[in-house]
Amino acid sequence: MPILEITDVSAGYGSGPDILRGLSLEVEEAKSYCIIGPNGAGKSTLFKVIAGLLHPRTGNVVFRGESLARRRPDQVLATGVCFVPQDQALFPEMSVRENLIMGAYLVKDRSLVKERLARVYEMFPILSERAGQDAGKLSGGQQQMLAMGRALMIDPILLMLDEPTLGLAPQIAQQIFSQVEQLKSMGLTVVIIEQNAQRGLELADWGVVLDLGIVRFEGPSEGILEDPRIRELYLGKAASTGETR
Amino acid sequence: MIEDRAAVGPEPSDPEPEQQEAQRPPGPARYRWYVLAAVVVALFALPLFRPMISSYNYVLTLGALILMWVAMSSSWNILGGFAGYISLGHSVFMGVGGYVAGVLLYYHGISPFLTAPLGGLAAVALGFLAGFITLRTRGPAFIISTIALLFMFLLMTDNFEYLGGAAGLPLPALPLSQEWLRVPFYYAMLLIALGAIWTAYRVAHSKFGMGLRAIAEDEVKAEVAGVPTRLYKISAFAISAFWVGVAGAIYGYSIAFVRPTVFFTIAISAQMVLMAIIGGKGTVAGPVVGAVLIYAINELSLVAFGATEFNIVIQGTMLVAVLLFFPLGIVGTLRKMNRLPAFLNWD
Amino acid sequence: MTNVIQVAILGLLLGGVYALMAAGLTLAFGVMRIVNLAHAAFIIASAYISFFAFEKLGIDPLLSVVFVMPIMFLFGVAVYQVLFRRIEGSKRFGEMTVLLTFGIAIMVEGLLGFAFTGIYRKAAPGYANESFIVDGLFLPQGDILFIPKGQFYASLLSIVLLVALWAFLRYSQTGYAIRATTQNRAAAEIVGVNVRRVSAISFGLSTALAGASGALMSYLFPFFPFRHWQWVAVLLALVVLGGMGSMKGAVIGALVLGVASSFVVDQIGPTWGPMTFYLALFLILLIRPQGLFGKEAPA
Numbered sequence: 001m002p003i004l005e006i007t008d009v010s011a012g013y014g015s016g017p018d019i020l021r022g023l024s025l026e027v028e029e030a031k032s033y034c035i036i037g038p039n040g041a042g043k044s045t046l047f048k049v050i051a052g053l054l055h056p057r058t059g060n061v062v063f064r065g066e067s068l069a070r071r072r073p074d075q076v077l078a079t080g081v082c083f084v085p086q087d088q089a090l091f092p093e094m095s096v097r098e099n100l101i102m103g104a105y106l107v108k109d110r111s112l113v114k115e116r117l118a119r120v121y122e123m124f125p126i127l128s129e130r131a132g133q134d135a136g137k138l139s140g141g142q143q144q145m146l147a148m149g150r151a152l153m154i155d156p157i158l159l160m161l162d163e164p165t166l167g168l169a170p171q172i173a174q175q176i177f178s179q180v181e182q183l184k185s186m187g188l189t190v191v192i193i194e195q196n197a198q199r200g201l202e203l204a205d206w207g208v209v210l211d212l213g214i215v216r217f218e219g220p221s222e223g224i225l226e227d228p229r230i231r232e233l234y235l236g237k238a239a240s241t242g243e244t245r
Numbered sequence: 246m247i248e249d250r251a252a253v254g255p256e257p258s259d260p261e262p263e264q265q266e267a268q269r270p271p272g273p274a275r276y277r278w279y280v281l282a283a284v285v286v287a288l289f290a291l292p293l294f295r296p297m298i299s300s301y302n303y304v305l306t307l308g309a310l311i312l313m314w315v316a317m318s319s320s321w322n323i324l325g326g327f328a329g330y331i332s333l334g335h336s337v338f339m340g341v342g343g344y345v346a347g348v349l350l351y352y353h354g355i356s357p358f359l360t361a362p363l364g365g366l367a368a369v370a371l372g373f374l375a376g377f378i379t380l381r382t383r384g385p386a387f388i389i390s391t392i393a394l395l396f397m398f399l400l401m402t403d404n405f406e407y408l409g410g411a412a413g414l415p416l417p418a419l420p421l422s423q424e425w426l427r428v429p430f431y432y433a434m435l436l437i438a439l440g441a442i443w444t445a446y447r448v449a450h451s452k453f454g455m456g457l458r459a460i461a462e463d464e465v466k467a468e469v470a471g472v473p474t475r476l477y478k479i480s481a482f483a484i485s486a487f488w489v490g491v492a493g494a495i496y497g498y499s500i501a502f503v504r505p506t507v508f509f510t511i512a513i514s515a516q517m518v519l520m521a522i523i524g525g526k527g528t529v530a531g532p533v534v535g536a537v538l539i540y541a542i543n544e545l546s547l548v549a550f551g552a553t554e555f556n557i558v559i560q561g562t563m564l565v566a567v568l569l570f571f572p573l574g575i576v577g578t579l580r581k582m583n584r585l586p587a588f589l590n591w592d
Numbered sequence: 593m594t595n596v597i598q599v600a601i602l603g604l605l606l607g608g609v610y611a612l613m614a615a616g617l618t619l620a621f622g623v624m625r626i627v628n629l630a631h632a633a634f635i636i637a638s639a640y641i642s643f644f645a646f647e648k649l650g651i652d653p654l655l656s657v658v659f660v661m662p663i664m665f666l667f668g669v670a671v672y673q674v675l676f677r678r679i680e681g682s683k684r685f686g687e688m689t690v691l692l693t694f695g696i697a698i699m700v701e702g703l704l705g706f707a708f709t710g711i712y713r714k715a716a717p718g719y720a721n722e723s724f725i726v727d728g729l730f731l732p733q734g735d736i737l738f739i740p741k742g743q744f745y746a747s748l749l750s751i752v753l754l755v756a757l758w759a760f761l762r763y764s765q766t767g768y769a770i771r772a773t774t775q776n777r778a779a780a781e782i783v784g785v786n787v788r789r790v791s792a793i794s795f796g797l798s799t800a801l802a803g804a805s806g807a808l809m810s811y812l813f814p815f816f817p818f819r820h821w822q823w824v825a826v827l828l829a830l831v832v833l834g835g836m837g838s839m840k841g842a843v844i845g846a847l848v849l850g851v852a853s854s855f856v857v858d859q860i861g862p863t864w865g866p867m868t869f870y871l872a873l874f875l876i877l878l879i880r881p882q883g884l885f886g887k888e889a890p891a
Binding site: 401561 | 701
């Protein structure tokens with residue numbers, strides 16, 4: 001029984017063309033997914049649609065029996081679906097601590113916020129050290145950790161990470177990956193978009209290949225890299241850049 | 246292969262709307278020019294029909310004012326419409342033109358009909374200078390600085406003895422009998438309006454105009470594409486000042502005085518903006534249509550309600566309504582619907 | 593020396609009121625990127641409410657903030673819902689807001705002129721023409737300082753309201769949401785802030801501040817409908833100077849320019865007072881286009 005069902009979704013920006021063109025995908029609980037595909041395939045757009053930031057033109061998104069398609073972002077978040085965008089979307093002039101507290105904006109119970117804050121600090125000790133610093137002054141890796149930490153403040157069921165290691169040095173990226181690994185072990189359903197396909201697929205249970213707004217291929221992640229057609233079609237470039245990173 | 250249009254051959258007498266449905270209506274090009282030429286000839290001939298016009302002076306005064314607004318909103322459009330930089334202080338250039346010609350007449354007795362171009366050049370000079378400073382910013386900050394420019398000039402002229410202070414300078418009337426007095430002003434404004442439209446047309450159809458449109462679309466991309474954005478913007482500011490300055494010179498003479506509150510008030514700038522937006526900013530014909538329409542509405546509401554306050558409310562409401570429902574203005578909306586009459590398609 | 597202190601005091605008192613007026617303007621820009629050219633028109637409209645409350649009902653202008661602010665808050669929320677929500681997400685939103693509020697300003701001006709004519713108004717509560725007199729202390733023998741009561745109370749009220757605003761933004765849940773939306777609208781959406789609701793509230797707050805400013809204006813400065821252009825020019829100069837959207841910048845800019853213009857008035861003449869603001873604006877555009885406390889070029 002999947003927790004997230006995306007059926008026949010098309011979506012685009014403003015009066016522009018469809019970016020997603022009848023995309024369908026099912027996500028099962030406590031599994032992890034890696035979405036790969038060329039630029040413009042609609043990966044980030046898919047996340048925005050799920051998060052309620054962009055309403056689909058047709059089709060539906062159902063999370064645990066509830067339709068998300070017409071909901072505002074805050075209503076989607078309240079159901080336990082959390083999105084960390086590519087640019088992290090932090091509040092640059094708020095402190096690390098304030099950013100984390102903003103992550104629990106929808107949580108009314110103060111003691112619960114405190115509890116989760118402690119848990120995030122435990123998981124990302126660097127954030128605890130920098131608690132009073134403005135988020136805008138953190139390094140790239142620290143900002144990514146803050147974005148992930150902030151997402152955990154809502155105690156999500158499903159976490160979407162859009163290229164969390166983009167622009168980070170290899171050892172920092174490695175650190176981020178191991179933290180994603182940790183989230184997985186906590187029972188979270190994680191969906192990740194990753195340019196470094198090799199690394200992303202190693203991390204995930206299931207691989208999804210997007211192209212031109214639809215799912216072209218999906219399957220157990222190990223299989224994908226062996227499939228010569230996929231390798232040639234979609235991973236040729238991504239995989240090779242993955243090696244050099 | 247011969248183009249469809251050529252094959253059909255010229256059919257100047259066929260203004261069927263279907264003909265204009267075509268993507269960028271090549272339309273009956275000749276018919277378009279006939280209409281325009283007829284309008285221009287009629288405008289030139291208007292003062293000749295003196296016996297047939299009951300309130301001759303009123304009609305000529307009205308005509309001159311409409312033409313002045315056509316000139317000013319067309320000029321405003323070069324910066325505000327093409328380049329997308331909204332100036333809410335454009336009447337400052339009208340004032341500069343008015344004062345330059347006014348001072349030359351008051352102190353040296355030189356007719357503004359001769360010095361009006363000087364007034365325009367002074368406006369251009371101010372445009373360069375002001376553009377140099379204010380165009381360091383974009384968007385709201387730029388708009389605000391144009392308002393500040395206007396108020397600076399109001400303050401300065403208000404307090405400058407040589408310019409007559411708040412009372413301004415009275416100007417001697419044109420040595421003509423009352424019955425012919427409006428004629429020269431009418432012709433001057435007609436020439437100014439044609440000059441302004443011609444300028445806007447030339448800008449719109451030049452590489453420079455393309456650059457301005459690129460700036461309006463996305464300034465960073467324009468810069469990357471090699472458009473010298475800063476130079477273009479400042480030039481657009483300066484060019485858009487010229488005919489406004491010339492019009493100001495003639496206008497001051499026609500009302501026989503120059504005074505700070507005649508020129509340096511935001512209401513005058515507001516009119517230019519309103520006319521260009523309602524007509525369709527960024528199009529050549531838009532400001533012309535807008536000026537005629539708004540001026541007509543002004544006159545009618547003045548006759549109907551008398552009170553100028555009501556007039557102001559109508560203007561504000563129109564601006565809000567057009568922005569919300571027809572942001573492209575009359576010409577822009579018609580063109581989008583492919584319903585624009587060919588004789589108004591000057592882009 | 594005493595004169596210098598006197599002028600500085602008057603400037604600071606004036607600056608306090610300017611700060612309140614500019615705070616509303618900068619709030620609307622910070623949160624929603626709305627450049628509200630109608631802000632001063634709203635102030636004048638509010639001044640009429642306070643003026644007539646005083647003339648007809650004998651309600652003290654300072655006290656009238658109690659109802660002028662809520663009225664203007666609701667008005668602001670309504671304006672936001674009716675006009676600005678339609679253009680949200682439009683490509684040239686900043687430019688649209690300027691033109692739209694320009695139209696609103698013209699409408700308000702016309703309606704006020706229609707209803708109340710163009711004559712000067714000024715409420716005259718008892719304290720408007722009285723002063724506190726300070727002598728002794730550190731002053732040379734025989735010298736005295738005047739502190740006009742009306743301006744003093746006005747500045748006091750401005751400070752109270754600004755501190756209240758600051759505390760609201762700093763500590764309340766909605767305040768967090770407003771600051772978050774100011775800093776990064778997309779991020780605010782992602783953490784579950786209903787940015788539309790926050791925007792409507794912020795615009796309401798901004799117009800409520802215009803309401804309070806109007807109550808003060810009703811007895812501090814003579815006003816008539818057309819006057820708002822002059823005011824909005826000064827206020828916008830202040831806001832650009834401070835860095836658009838920066839509350840700190842607006843307040844500091846208001847105080848500094850309040851004092852500066854006060855000296856200009858004292859040394860050169862009263863008509864040149866507003867010139868200080870315009871010149872400061874052009875100077876700042878030349879040296880630092882993003883304003884004193886702005887971070888990037890205002891787009």
